[in-house]
C-alpha cells in the first residue's frame with residue numbers, strides 16, 4: 629500500500645524514492661527517472677495541491693479523492709499522483725535478486741491466469757493495444773480474483789472498486805527517451821525490475 633503520501637498543511641508531498649535515480653538502468657535510464665519522477669510526477673502533485681486548496685477535498689486522503697472527485701483537472705491530477713506513487717514504489721534496483729512472484733501472489737497468479745508467463749503475455753498485449761495515453765494494471769477485484777485492467781489517461785482501478793497491484797505506465801513520457809516508439813520492448817524489460825514483494829503487499833488476502 630502506498631501509505632507514505634500524507635496530507636499536511638502544505639498539501640500532498642512528492643514521495644521519497646526508495647532507490648537512486650540511476651538504479652533502474654538500463655531498464656529505465658537515470659534521465660527518464662529524473663524527468664518522470666522529478667518533473668512529471670512533481671507537477672501532478674503541485675497541480676493536485678492547487679486543485680484541493682480551500683475545497684472540501686483538502687482533508688481527504690488521496691484514495692478518497694480519486695473515488696469521489698468528478699471528471700476534470702482535480703480527478704486527473706489525483707489519479708496521476710496515486711498512479712505514480714504506486715508506480716515508483718513497485719520497482720527495485722537492477723538487477724534484482726528475484727524477478728518472479730512468490731508466496732500468496734504466486735498462488736493467486738497461478739489460480740487466475742494459469743502461470744506467470746501467461747500473465748506477462750496478457751499484460752504485454754494489453755499495453756500494446758492501449759490506444760493513446762494510459763495505464764495497464766494487474767488489479768484485484770472485490771471477490772479476490774486477479775484481473776488486467778486498461779485505464780485511459782490518469783484513471784486507476786480503485787474507480788472500479790478494484791485494488792491496483794502492478795501498473796505499467798504507457799504514457800510516452802515513461803519510455804520515449806529510452807525506447808522511442810518501441811513500447812512493447814519497454815514493457816517486456818520492466819519485468820526485470822518489479823519488486824514482487826511490494827506488489828504482493830498490496831494484495832487483499
Ligand code: MN
Nearest residue numbers: 668797799802
Ligand atoms: Mn507517468
